[in-house]
Amino acid sequence: MTWLLRKQYRSISAWAFGLSLALLTVLFLLSITARRDAGLLRSHHCSTLSLGNYCNTAVGNFEAHSNWSTGILIVLLYAAPAILGVVLGITVVAREFESGTVSLVWLQSLSRTRWIWAKTAFAGAIAASCAILICVAAGIWGNDVYLRLLSPSPLTSRIFDTSGIVVVGYVATAFGIGVLAGAIFRRSGVGFTIALASFGLVRVLIEKLLRPLVEGTRFQSLSVQPPYTPVNGLLLHEGYAPLGSFHPPNSGSLTISSVCQSASQTQSQYANQAFTSCLRSHGLHFVVQYVPDSSYWIGQWVEFGTCLAIAGVAIWISRKVLDRADL
């Protein structure tokens, strides 16, 4: 069986590993220049961009320099797990149906159950290996350099989604959905399109429904004068609230109390002592709502586990579909 699978997956595994290694190589090479640029920014104390925009010019230059490559590579880092997973998943069943070899292989002395599990395990192992390569690539390039610098919290979607153990989970989910689409539609083209769309939907649902449940939010009162207190987390909302309250009004917008508006207009808004005094005299303080960075690994493991569960369910349903298949 192993021999057959090796023969069957020789070309597709070469493609999958080739794609992953190419991505790894490109990201590794980019990381060299990225580290140099990041070093320049850090020398100007712009390594943290939590609050304030005093590094705007430096960051703007940095982004202008790296924008195209960052954009393309982020797209690749999002797309690669999906494409790899779905393509490898589709091959488990749909290609056998397309070539008509289902009636050949299902009637050999190894049972269909064994055949399905062996193929799933083999193709899944290839997908997982490629996912680990992508994960390493994203780690080398993005985690500490480009993405961390531009988006300081690892909980920012583009960092969280493209690094860490969730990448392996996403590949697993895409793989499971690919297997299921292959079993249902029995055609690679149709199956690939629908599996990819379904995977996108699953990703959105995870991000919108699961992630907020896992990542608990916190509130913190911050000084509006230098030295600023960095927020070690993903900033969600910020605003002015009465002393003793940690709920900023009108989430998502920076609301400057009208009572201190005149004071805020005399100088720059944050470095204004009169403004701060005005806020205090009116019993207000500056509040941020954020998700602490310490939630990163909890979120990663929960999402990874959820993705594996979705993949497992999809493969289980595939088996049920095949049990009822009629040739």
Place this chain on the structure above:
Amino acid sequence: MSTGSVESNRNIAIHTDCITKTFGKISALNNVSLDLDKGMSVALVGANGAGKTTFMKTICGLSKPSAGRISVLSRVPDLASSKFVSSVAYLDQRHPLYEFFTVEDTIRFGAECNPNWNADEASAALELFQLSRDAKVKGLSGGQRAQLALILAMYKGSQIMLLDEPMASLDPLSRSLARDLVNRTRSQDSLLLISSHIIGELQEMCDFLVLFSRGQVKLVGTFRELVSQWEDGDIVTTDARRIPNSGNLSNDLEGLVNAILLEERYVSANVGPAAGGFE
């Protein structure tokens, strides 16, 4: 209900009880009840769309009946059961093979997947058909693919062999070799089912004949019984009502037999062993 029982002894290999298979509004099998014993070799004949292939696929578990019961060696067909799939070999009429394999790979595939694989006989058959072991499957002709697929099915070591039009794309010499191969491989413990439109060849490989028409079994008997009813020189198409046990053949069946015979050019052939069979 169409019923048939071909008994050589009571060692039943396949038992079907009122099986029906529908595809939408089309009824591919309609209440087929048939008992086939071990040691038999049975020819399935009938016009295109008569239900022969569906019957074979239902027997081997590739297709599930819409109604009715099937027992194959006292088991319900189940592709998830290694015992069941070990006991049944099926040659698909499309001869599916892995295109990226060589002939050698294909034989190795048979050996790797089947513990009862008869390696010596398979090698001998390769020599017989003069198939190069290094040849790529995708480069084989239709006839060569049929030969390779036949080897894969015949030497799997199964008790039940279902061959769906195994000779369809073979040249006359290869057909003769394939017939010899099939006859050599038959045993008292096995059941052989072959579907074909070439009655003459079936007669050389099979003892029994089952005629399918519009999803029903219309006729069951031994070739010997059938042939004894005709005399040399009979033109079968004009004498369909003389088929034994056919007593009250319906108009549909008469038309069917005539159609089969006309389609397959039996019309001009004389009947009887001396005349070389029905073809």
